[in-house]
Amino acid sequence: MATTQYPVRPDLRIDEDEITGYVDPWVVSPGETADVKISSTRPNLKYQTVRLLQGLDTPHAPAPAKEVLEKGPKGDLKGRFQSSYPGSYGRVDAWTNAPVLGRAEGLEIELYVQPWMLDAQYPQAILSTLDPKKAAGVAILLDTHNNLVFWIGTSSGVETVKLSFPVRQQRWFHLRLTVRGRTVNVDVTHLPADNEIAPSPTTLTTSLKSSAKLESGSALLFAASLAAAPDTASHRAVHFFNGRLDAPVFRALARATWEIAKYDFSVGIDTDEIFDVSGSGLNGILVNAPTRAVRGHDYDHKLIGIPWKDAKYGFGAIHFHDDDLDDAAWATDFQITVPEDARSGAYAVEVWDPESGLKDSVVFYVRPKQVRPNARVAFVFSTFTYLAYGNEHMYDETKSTHISFPEGVQLVTSENYYKMLRRTDLGLAIYDLHSDGSGVVYSTAKRPLLNMRPDYIHWGFQRPREFSADLLMVGFLESLLGDGYDVLTDHDLHLRGAAALAAYDVVISGSHPEYPSMESLDAYEGFLRRGGHLMYTGGNGFYWRSVTDPKRPHRMEVRRADVGARTHELPAGERYHSLNGQLGGLWRSLGRAPNLIWGIGSCASGKGPGRPFLPTPEALNNPSLAWFWKGLDEKSKKRLGEQGLAGGASGDELDRLDTAIGTPTNAILLARSERHDDHFMLFNEELIFPMIGTLGSTSPLVRSDMVYYESNSGGAVFSVGSINWNNSLAWDGYKNDIATVTENVLREFLARAERTRNV
Incomplete structure (x- = not known):
């Protein structure tokens, strides 16, 4: 009998050369083995494994630094193109x-x-x-x-x-x-x-x-x-x-x-x-x-x-959905067994084609295997945030989820951007909508995350963001402390809780730690209550609730409610996570505003150039804070952080103090930003009625507040309230006033912990 030949969705084809890949699992311990999965349109490749010490290579930024893993795999590789097959x-x-x-x-x-x-x-x-x-x-x-x-x-x-x-x-x-x-x-x-x-x-x-x-x-x-x-x-x-x-x-x-x-x-x-x-x-x-x-x-x-x-x-x-993806399920090209003596950190399998110069750095993370007495500082990579934004499509102005700027989107194109544009088979971010218009709630690490690369420049914000910005803090710690720090991830805090932080005196957040789970927040709070010292050197942090399942740590889930900076929301009844049954939404709405731990919480965002921080006279003249201003000239004591890879140190997404939702009353306002332009606007949860005066030039609530407070357990918290912080930290190879302030806080916190141990 005659039949209708219905079209079948074709396998992905691309018309430009590229190399990409992923490591599974993406967070490993020394001694563990991971699979490396590479896709390439080029037939003959070379590869090596490195520890990433800092990224980027732009004017006024430190040169990229890495350490070749001598015991890691390296050599030649036969390239072959691999595609994923979405659809649940x-x-x-x-x-x-x-x-x-x-x-x-x-x-x-x-x-x-x-x-x-x-x-x-x-x-x-x-x-x-x-x-x-x-x-x-x-x-x-x-x-x-x-x-x-x-x-x-x-x-x-x-x-x-x-x-x-x-x-x-x-x-x-x-x-x-x-x-x-x-x-x-x-x-x-x-x-x-x-x-x-x-x-x-x-x-x-x-x-x-x-x-x-x-x-x-x-x-x-x-x-x-x-x-x-x-x-x-x-x-x-x-x-x-x-x-x-x-x-x-x-x-x-x-x-x-x-x-x-x-x-x-x-x-x-x-x-x-x-x-x-x-x-x-x-x-x-x-x-x-x-x-x-x-x-x-x-x-x-x-x-x-x-x-x-x-x-x-x-x-x-x-x-x-026809575009669901949980596991790209690529074939494995080779395996990495992390050396037993490998330091914790962000690593990459560097793959390149000697003939064309085409290359990629496929990122994975190595957690500490044991306590190192000289490593009193831990830096936490925001791996939940990387998953939330993984392969996002907010550049697409044909979609309701695109980022809106007053002058429209001005794209900064790059090979990473073009890969995100081409590789429609690599799944969605939780900022995207499915093809049927429903909101995406899951994101997976079992696929290439094309914007989790050391050289990533955000296509719209025109600056390092997420992982590439966090590498700038790694570069700072490497130059300041040598091997005196460890690297953890959100996943470590989620899976191990406060035990993951027990060996450290100071814990430093990423630049955009937006998606903590209950377990990771408990880890930070437990650390602080034991007298630990926290440094939140970012913005828009600890904002949305995320969950993951220890049995499926590659998958993260976020259920958005009807408030917050969001591209979509879920209806009533569907805001409880499927992975554990817990209610989703803003931590602020759930009763655990970031202010309770960090002293500040998200309030505004904008694409425009950042502004400097203006130190407060009260903080400048407080003798007990002399350590904070050490090494700053008079200019910096008036305008702190005027320069950076994205303008001033206060920019992108901003946080401010608010005692009404949890900022400790003993928190000291060290400095704040002012007069952001109209690229910046308040988040909707900041508005009640009437909804006027919401832009940077008209609302005094559009600002970053830099705060410090001492906890009741002998610890302390320093928070800056700006995603831009690391972009100013790295300016001129870490020779700037933001780097000076960051070092002052870190050394003071370490010294206090040392004194406590010696009592």
Whole structure:
């Protein structure tokens, strides 16, 4: 029979040379082994492993520095292009081991469906057991014209049945398909949405040319198919569904009807498993992390405020997307076994093509293996933030999630930027929307993170940001302390808690530690309560709650609520994380404002050039703070941090003190910025009513506050409230007043800890 040849989403192809890759796992300990996965359009490569001591190579910035890992792998490598295959689906391989339909006269399938993408460019498979080669099994799809299409295997080939019905985007319908011999019955019933009028039911009864062959011996797939067309098999899943599925049930029809499988997606929400609750044991797995803990077909307003873990109903849906990616699953090119004596730090596998000069630095992290008495300082790389921004698409002005500036986006292009533009197969950031318009809640480290590179310059802010900015602090510590510091990551604090910081006297944050988990905040607070000293040398820190699962540390989840600087938000009922059931949102809204630990909290952001800090007379004239101003000339005591790679030291995203939400009353305002331009604006959580005076030139709340306070346990906190700090710290090779102040604080904190030990 003639069949329609539906298009299958093509594998990625690129038209420019490139090298990229990732290391799995990306945070390792000395003695552990990690897989290195490289993609290259060039055939002959060389590689070596280095410890990164600082990045960049721009005017007024320190030259890049690295240390070749002598015991690490190096040599020649055969390049090959590797692509990822996004798209989430459920897979039940056990279906192949339960040939129950051979004894049945027919099959009944029912489930609830909520489409989120209409008029798609390819059919969207709701579920499938179809094997086109055997002409056996069934596939249910939503075609490119929003009709329900059924591909049904028969004794004479795969036949197609089509049903037109009034499909509604983001609205539930119940579908029942019955196939018995040659007879096919379809019933579609639309569920009402609050007070909205629902369409009338749609039914269809038709006959196949031949009797159905329902036993295919293939796996059951939800939200995808292994059939590219009725007569064409695919070796990987295709035709991904964009939307939600709920409560699928499969029944065998004979003299007595029995359940083959009944899936309850509300079971095991915090896992990657789907469970058959019929007793047949036909359990399955989820591939590429579709979104769980979302509202199902029976969610109602009685569930408001009830977490999914406590709900008796309402959360039996899974939201699948054609652009979900949890594991790029590239082939391994070689392995790295980190030497037992390797120092902690950020490392990279440097890969290059000698012929073209094309290169990449594939970053990974090595944690300390043991306590080193001379390492009294720890610097924490903000790996949760790197995941949150990983491969973000906020440069795309065709999307609602793009960054808006008064004069529009002025792109600073680079090879890293062009890779993000080209490599659409490498997954999304939690700042992005899925192709169906729903918000992204997961990010994964099992893929190249193209903006986590030592030479990364942000395409919009036109400066080092996130990882590349944090390397500037590493360079400062390396020049000041030599090997007298260790490097940790957000993941270490999350997984080990306060124990990860127990060996140190001073802990320094990254430049943009925006996404702490409860566990990592507990680690910082536990450190401070034991008399530790904290330095928060960044901005927009400790802002959104994130979670990760110790069993899947590569995956981070963020559930945004209806306040905060955000590109999207989730509706009520969907703000509880699927990985652990905890409520998401701003830490400020959850009752743990960053001010409680750090003395300051996020208030504003802007792209414009940074401003200097203006020291306060009270702090300048306070004899007990003489150590802080040591080495500064009179000019710096009036305007501190006038220069930097992004203008003044106060810029990008800003934090200020606010005793009403937790700043300790004994916090001392050392300095603050003023007169930011109208590229800067207040965050919306700072506004109550009326919403005027929100820009830098009109609001005195748009500022950075540099604060210091002593804790009740003998420790202390120094916070600067600016992402720009490191960009000024590195100016002229760390020979500047911001570097002087940072050194003063660090040496004072170390000296106090030493005195305490000697008492």
